[in-house]
Amino acid sequence: MDLTFAWLLHKQELALRELVAPSTKHFSLAQTNELEDATEFIQPESLVLTVGIAFKNHPADLGRYIDHLADAGAVAVGFGTGLTFDAVPEQVLDAARRRGIGVFEVPRRIPFISIVTAIHQEQRRRTQVEQQQLIDAQEHLTRSAIPGSLDMLASAAAELLDASVRITGPGAAPVAVAESAGYSAAVERGERMRSSTQRLVSGPQRPYSLQIRSHRRPPAALVRHCAGLADMLLARPAELRTARNELNAFALSARFGLGDSTALLPRGFDTPIDDSGLTRPVVITADRPRALSQARSALDRAAEAHGHFLYATALDPVSMVVLVHPEHSGADLLDSLGPAAQRVRVAVGRPVPAAELAEPHIRALKARCAVLALGGNALPGSSRASWLTEPAVAEALVAQRRELFGVLEAEDAARNTDYARTLSVFLQHGGQLAHTADALGVHRHTVRSRMARIQKLCGIDLSDPATFAEAFFAATAEV
Numbered sequence: 001m002d003l004t005f006a007w008l009l010h011k012q013e014l015a016l017r018e019l020v021a022p023s024t025k026h027f028s029l030a031q032t033n034e035l036e037d038a039t040e041f042i043q044p045e046s047l048v049l050t051v052g053i054a055f056k057n058h059p060a061d062l063g064r065y066i067d068h069l070a071d072a073g074a075v076a077v078g079f080g081t082g083l084t085f086d087a088v089p090e091q092v093l094d095a096a097r098r099r100g101i102g103v104f105e106v107p108r109r110i111p112f113i114s115i116v117t118a119i120h121q122e123q124r125r126r127t128q129v130e131q132q133q134l135i136d137a138q139e140h141l142t143r144s145a146i147p148g149s150l151d152m153l154a155s156a157a158a159e160l161l162d163a164s165v166r167i168t169g170p171g172a173a174p175v176a177v178a179e180s181a182g183y184s185a186a187v188e189r190g191e192r193m194r195s196s197t198q199r200l201v202s203g204p205q206r207p208y209s210l211q212i213r214s215h216r217r218p219p220a221a222l223v224r225h226c227a228g229l230a231d232m233l234l235a236r237p238a239e240l241r242t243a244r245n246e247l248n249a250f251a252l253s254a255r256f257g258l259g260d261s262t263a264l265l266p267r268g269f270d271t272p273i274d275d276s277g278l279t280r281p282v283v284i285t286a287d288r289p290r291a292l293s294q295a296r297s298a299l300d301r302a303a304e305a306h307g308h309f310l311y312a313t314a315l316d317p318v319s320m321v322v323l324v325h326p327e328h329s330g331a332d333l334l335d336s337l338g339p340a341a342q343r344v345r346v347a348v349g350r351p352v353p354a355a356e357l358a359e360p361h362i363r364a365l366k367a368r369c370a371v372l373a374l375g376g377n378a379l380p381g382s383s384r385a386s387w388l389t390e391p392a393v394a395e396a397l398v399a400q401r402r403e404l405f406g407v408l409e410a411e412d413a414a415r416n417t418d419y420a421r422t423l424s425v426f427l428q429h430g431g432q433l434a435h436t437a438d439a440l441g442v443h444r445h446t447v448r449s450r451m452a453r454i455q456k457l458c459g460i461d462l463s464d465p466a467t468f469a470e471a472f473f474a475a476t477a478e479v
Contacts, residue, residue, distance in 0.1 A: 001123045004025050028043070029047070034052075042072035062091040067099065079092060144156035164211075278352065281357060282346065302335075321362050345374065347368040348365075405475070424475050
């Protein structure tokens, strides 16, 4: 990356003094050299640093030395004084003026390494800035393409590149066109324009191209990124458009009350419903939103691997309902969860008519999850705790929950504590202080002090197994 000599002179800590102005404003690197003839080692557009030690006994040859540097492509010399020569020799100055090479005096107190380091640091800083600017520009282009509009992509590209951007189709017909204000002004000033064309890989039957015209050289990486985004929008798979069209049709049908209002999902779409209209509901709960999100991602990956979509919706931040095909067993679903199964609770329901699936089915499955430990599951046919969903039992548990948690919720509201949630998590983890602390993200001593306060407020002793069980089942009740 090129730097300017003006920047170098403004680095006051380097204390450089310009004796002969260089014929060019820029240089690309700095290198040291103390050989009499280092032509083969000199890099083009370089600033050569030397103290002239090789010419201590014959300074008259310094003019020839400067000629060698100029022939090799050097654009300036940084001559160190106070070591070999007290001042920059006239032979150096005369030859430099004749060859158009700049000469800068470097005081003895300034080591050459400090100059080289300053240049490297500045080049690295500017490279990082350019890279970040490119990343930001690519992200901006990507965001403009997300809605699927070529016009928005072209407009964003025109502003970023300060250019005219055209996406053309068969017969060079314009598909999207945009121009920046800077480009229009440059055209009026009669500035020279640069043009580039990128063919879009849309297939032989879709001869599209991206044409960019600007008075500046656009970053090649940004042009390629823009072309890739345009190509993806043009070559969008037909099945995605079909799916989007069906969703649109379903949304309109639901809005205007058209079609079968009892249908849970649009038929004709890839739904988890068999020919008899049955679907299988599953409720998954967790202690933390992140664990639930990981479970959802695992199910989505498994569905994608089998060419299906995922049908899931959140019930609250730590629970969701999933619909799967009736033939999809509970064991299949647990396999799909993989390691994420250890961080959630899963209740798999029996196949039910999709038209009859309602909130009570989901509530019953959620209640079954509530009595499970993390990593536990309740599969169809399991009789574990099925009595919890009996109306009389459920009503009694709701009353007990209100009595027990009502005191804590009032305390939480009045004093901004977290007693109700602490008790719920404590019960779910079998009264284990360490596990409860991990789930809440607090210290074990904090949990111990909270539980002591909770038992005092509620007038209960959770060390008694019967009291603990009563509180546990009350905590699972759906109010």
